[in-house]
Amino acid sequence: MTDETTRPVAQERGELTLLLDGADMGLRPSYEAIQAIETSLGRGLVDLARDGIAGKLSMSETAQIATECIRAWGRDVEDKGAAGANAVRIAKLILDSDGGIYAAQKTVSAMLSLAVTGGYNSSGELKPSMTTEMTGSAPVDG
Secondary structure (H helix, E strand, O other): OOOOOOOOHHHHOOOEEEEEEOEEEEEEOHHHHHHHHHHHHHOOOHHHHOOOOOOOOOHHHHHHHHHHHHHHHHHHHHHHHHHOHHHHHHHHHHHHHOOOOHHHHHHHHHHHHHOOOEOOOOOEEOOOOOOOOEOOEOOOOO
């Protein structure tokens, strides 16, 4: 971001973000991020998406999912801080953020829903057919 009127690159692309410690952190569910999420949590993506929609993700699950997607985003945009994010720090930032775990879980759940329904490519970028218009919790076709 170059000034207060410039939108972060993640928002320009229509990507979902978490506002943590005053910074927009992009969520990039790349193949590598999804693989790391499934390995670290011992659960499949569809299961996690289902629990996310139902509001059943724990704090640690939400933070781990967010962390892996923030790392992938950080590597892509060459943000060393984001690329080196850790789940404990992300969890604390989520708790300290406006909306706390509830808001973070809504955003993570929307991202998971898109990931399991083909809304992202293997690099974790939104497919061109996806719109940037948002409802209260999930993207809508436009």
